[in-house]
Amino acid sequence: MTAPATTQTAVLAEPTAPGRLASIADSLIRSIGPIILAFLACGLILLVLGRDPIAFYEDIVTAGLLRPSGLQDSITRMAPILLIGVGLIVVFRATLWNLGSEGQYLLAAAMVAGLGPIVLDTVPAPLGWVVLMLVAMAVGAGWTLIPALLKAIYGMNEIITTLMMTFIGVGLANLFVKGPFKGTSMVPQTAVIPKGMMLLDLPVTRVHVGVIIALVVVVIVHLALTRTSFGTRLDVLGANPRAAVHLGINVPRLIVLAFVISGALIGLAAAVDILGIFGYMRADWNPAYGLKVIPLVFLARLNALALIPFAAFFSVVSIGGEYAARQAGLPSDFLLLVVGLILIFMVATQYFSDKRARGERIVPRRRKASA
Amino acid sequence: MRVMADAPAPAPATLSSTAGTPVPAVELIDITKVFPGVIANDHISLSVLPGEVLCLLGENGAGKSTLMSILSGLYRPDEGRIRVDGSDVRIDSPRRGRDLGIGMVHQHLSLIPTLTVLENLMLGSNKGIILDEKTARTRIADLASTLGITVDADARAGSLALGQQQHVEIIKALWKGSKVLILDEPTSMLTPQGIAELQKVLVELKTSGLAIIFITHKLHEAIAIGDRVTILKQGRVVGTIGPEILRSSTPQQLQRRIVATMFGEEADEVADVAELREDLEGHRVRRTMSETPLLELVGVSAPGHHGQYGVSDVSLAVRGGEILGIAGVDGNGQRALAEVIAGQRRPSAGDIRLAAASIVKLTVSSRQRLGLRYVTDDRLGEGVVRPFAVGMNLVLKRIGDKPFWRRGTIDRVAINATARELIAQFDIRTPSSETRIGKLSGGNIQKALLARELSFQPRVVVFSKPTHGLDVRTIAMVRERIRELAGRGVATVVISTDLDELIDLSDRVAVLFEGKIAGIVDNGPGAETRIGELIVGAQAA
Numbered sequence A: 001m002t003a004p005a006t007t008q009t010a011v012l013a014e015p016t017a018p019g020r021l022a023s024i025a026d027s028l029i030r031s032i033g034p035i036i037l038a039f040l041a042c043g044l045i046l047l048v049l050g051r052d053p054i055a056f057y058e059d060i061v062t063a064g065l066l067r068p069s070g071l072q073d074s075i076t077r078m079a080p081i082l083l084i085g086v087g088l089i090v091v092f093r094a095t096l097w098n099l100g101s102e103g104q105y106l107l108a109a110a111m112v113a114g115l116g117p118i119v120l121d122t123v124p125a126p127l128g129w130v131v132l133m134l135v136a137m138a139v140g141a142g143w144t145l146i147p148a149l150l151k152a153i154y155g156m157n158e159i160i161t162t163l164m165m166t167f168i169g170v171g172l173a174n175l176f177v178k179g180p181f182k183g184t185s186m187v188p189q190t191a192v193i194p195k196g197m198m199l200l201d202l203p204v205t206r207v208h209v210g211v212i213i214a215l216v217v218v219v220i221v222h223l224a225l226t227r228t229s230f231g232t233r234l235d236v237l238g239a240n241p242r243a244a245v246h247l248g249i250n251v252p253r254l255i256v257l258a259f260v261i262s263g264a265l266i267g268l269a270a271a272v273d274i275l276g277i278f279g280y281m282r283a284d285w286n287p288a289y290g291l292k293v294i295p296l297v298f299l300a301r302l303n304a305l306a307l308i309p310f311a312a313f314f315s316v317v318s319i320g321g322e323y324a325a326r327q328a329g330l331p332s333d334f335l336l337l338v339v340g341l342i343l344i345f346m347v348a349t350q351y352f353s354d355k356r357a358r359g360e361r362i363v364p365r366r367r368k369a370s371a
Numbered sequence B: 001m002r003v004m005a006d007a008p009a010p011a012p013a014t015l016s017s018t019a020g021t022p023v024p025a026v027e028l029i030d031i032t033k034v035f036p037g038v039i040a041n042d043h044i045s046l047s048v049l050p051g052e053v054l055c056l057l058g059e060n061g062a063g064k065s066t067l068m069s070i071l072s073g074l075y076r077p078d079e080g081r082i083r084v085d086g087s088d089v090r091i092d093s094p095r096r097g098r099d100l101g102i103g104m105v106h107q108h109l110s111l112i113p114t115l116t117v118l119e120n121l122m123l124g125s126n127k128g129i130i131l132d133e134k135t136a137r138t139r140i141a142d143l144a145s146t147l148g149i150t151v152d153a154d155a156r157a158g159s160l161a162l163g164q165q166q167h168v169e170i171i172k173a174l175w176k177g178s179k180v181l182i183l184d185e186p187t188s189m190l191t192p193q194g195i196a197e198l199q200k201v202l203v204e205l206k207t208s209g210l211a212i213i214f215i216t217h218k219l220h221e222a223i224a225i226g227d228r229v230t231i232l233k234q235g236r237v238v239g240t241i242g243p244e245i246l247r248s249s250t251p252q253q254l255q256r257r258i259v260a261t262m263f264g265e266e267a268d269e270v271a272d273v274a275e276l277r278e279d280l281e282g283h284r285v286r287r288t289m290s291e292t293p294l295l296e297l298v299g300v301s302a303p304g305h306h307g308q309y310g311v312s313d314v315s316l317a318v319r320g321g322e323i324l325g326i327a328g329v330d331g332n333g334q335r336a337l338a339e340v341i342a343g344q345r346r347p348s349a350g351d352i353r354l355a356a357a358s359i360v361k362l363t364v365s366s367r368q369r370l371g372l373r374y375v376t377d378d379r380l381g382e383g384v385v386r387p388f389a390v391g392m393n394l395v396l397k398r399i400g401d402k403p404f405w406r407r408g409t410i411d412r413v414a415i416n417a418t419a420r421e422l423i424a425q426f427d428i429r430t431p432s433s434e435t436r437i438g439k440l441s442g443g444n445i446q447k448a449l450l451a452r453e454l455s456f457q458p459r460v461v462v463f464s465k466p467t468h469g470l471d472v473r474t475i476a477m478v479r480e481r482i483r484e485l486a487g488r489g490v491a492t493v494v495i496s497t498d499l500d501e502l503i504d505l506s507d508r509v510a511v512l513f514e515g516k517i518a519g520i521v522d523n524g525p526g527a528e529t530r531i532g533e534l535i536v537g538a539q540a541a
């Protein structure tokens, strides 16, 4: 239900000004409301655990936003989230479920980390970056091809196939890192890209240009989705696949195209991370972005521009939250709890406001005994 | 008894009324419902007695479906009261409506496509958790035989033709032993025989004390079936014809009277409607037709989906300027035939030619570019994209084309300009071109669908039930456009279950029976009887 509903908001443009205001207010409430509720609920859990919720949230804000180093880390963290996010938005708008972003990301990351030192050693750094980004995009895109073709030709459920490809992708990435790409050190990891060959930082910051790339990509994807015939076709497929056939849209081709773009953007996220922050890849390393980005994408109602504030918010929470959790003596997984609660409250808010829009009671009437 | 549970104290007014006139089964008092940009119902009051059929008439968008959705609990009124058996009730959900004995067949069918007919019916009953399958089967068989129809209880609902789904919906509405039965355009997809059957059933139901509200656009049906006729216009009641007048006037007088009330000053435009004319034959104009066929099907076979009839070995030729009618009970291969021509279904054998060139290997969009159009009968299922704006829906078959997309980017100004033109031309009642199409009334969605296909220079058009759900005036307008189209040399195929329509429009009528062409009849004196025989499968002599 969530996905089609989101496509609907994209076309919902009631002409009257008060109507538009009301609908903006409505979507604000629907987006921010769940977050506030989630923080309240989390506060309760913290209280139960004997922690001080106020101090916890203070730590998050201080470490993730107010401290200059924290702020820069938060901004940097936005890059992969934005890129993976728009990668998901492209397919989700067509109600195609690419749940294999982890496999696509890690495989691309392994390629960039493995080939990076060699490529950057042979060609000038800027050219090397471009080549490596293209390689990552090709790998990410390629890894969606099998599920995409199976879906396009046989209508096979892409949820299952993308998840299965993730298992293979993760395994394969580790094989590469432990085998052909293994560096000279004892630890199973790739060779390290020298500091001087990493993506440039923006002047006077530690924020690398990958963030700018990500923001530009977000805007481009947004324009492609809202302004081009490709975007319209995706929305038609998402809202009514039978209509897509009737209207003469080449559905199989569109499915493959959407998946390939999705995989490419996710691959680009991996390249930006490796070239901008890490410089190498260790075996069994997995930032597991997929799980965290999916809720954000729905909070943004599959709108690429709306993803930016949510990605920023999430980055602050995760950078600040790591610190806050450490201070409170909680595992950093505690943050996943916050994200999970946000998602649940989001679904609930959507459900109840739909129900109210239909004029039904939110609290079910007690059914009186009758014959 | 169920009502008592909700409204324990009957109002004194009810007591006094029991003494004189009978208590209405339902009473709607001053109902008002406002949607953004439209007042769908504007202080409407009406009532139905037990054992009475009330016919609701009114042009497309008059507010009929909205009013009935309020009565059945799907919508909540902004103002007004509802009384059932004389007591005030609040119907705040469809379930509550069902509990009060109000059954409704919606204009747009609402079966769950992935469930079987049996499962769909048992879902609706919501009596207890453990469902008694055997009793249910018996009940289906009983209801089907009373209705004079056959229903495959184990067929998946989504696999049935729309006409068959409509049958199931009627059974579903009767399933729970309703007190009030609402039928929103139940006959739009039935053959004349089917309608006659339904009419018999309704007579039986009303003698058993049911109150029936029957929405239709066919005047003769309203006159034949209704004990009273109420006419809505722009959300208001503009006229009611009581039983005395209904009984004492001739059908012609009544039809004129209804049309005059429905359309007021504009009634003259409607004088041309087939229903109002005594001699259909006289109206047919001779058109010049091309020498060679423009559309040709040669031995075409295609599989049916989910147990529905496909087509087998169908050969047809339609000349430019010709209107070929396709008659038959819904579900005899009509969908397969239309889809095979449009390119949505791959034939297993045979050839399809457009102006002598084979198009059988071409995709839907390449065929569209050659000027082939298909107006689907499944307007919500595949015809429109409901959450999209009306304007967008009007250009959806031209995604990426100039002038709506320029250098790859959408030009909303151009889309809205064209949309406004088509909206005016086809009289689509919508608050604006940016309103979501799913919010329009059924007939207005149909108009939008027709507007989309009839614009932009077609060469061959396949219409599937082109006028279903349209009011008489719009039907006249659409049929005129179809004739005009043929007059411009377009090869036209009209698939319809409405025999009157086919007789009114076609030059020849082919009859589909179990996926095969049972015969092709030249339209003219006596054609109707001959086609009627072929429809029910009498041997071609």
Ligand SMILES: Nc1ncnc2c1ncn2[C@@H]1O[C@H](COP(=O)(O)OP(=O)(O)OP(=O)(O)O)[C@@H](O)[C@H]1O
Residues within 6 Å of the ligand: B035, B036, B038, B039, B040, B058, B059, B060, B061, B062, B063, B064, B065, B066, B067, B107, B429, B430, B439, B440, B441, B442, B443, B444, B469, B471
């Ligand atoms: N859910 C909705 N949201 C907004 N407007 C609506 C909605 N449902 C109906 N309307 C509007 O209310 C008006 C009455 O619609 P309704 O469906 O009741 O007409 P109708 O008499 O049943 O017409 P038809 O003969 O075409 O079925 C129309 O203008 C329609 O656009």
Ligand SMILES: [Mg+2]
Residues within 6 Å of the ligand: B064, B065, B066, B107, B184, B441, B442, B443
């Ligand atoms: Mg209606």
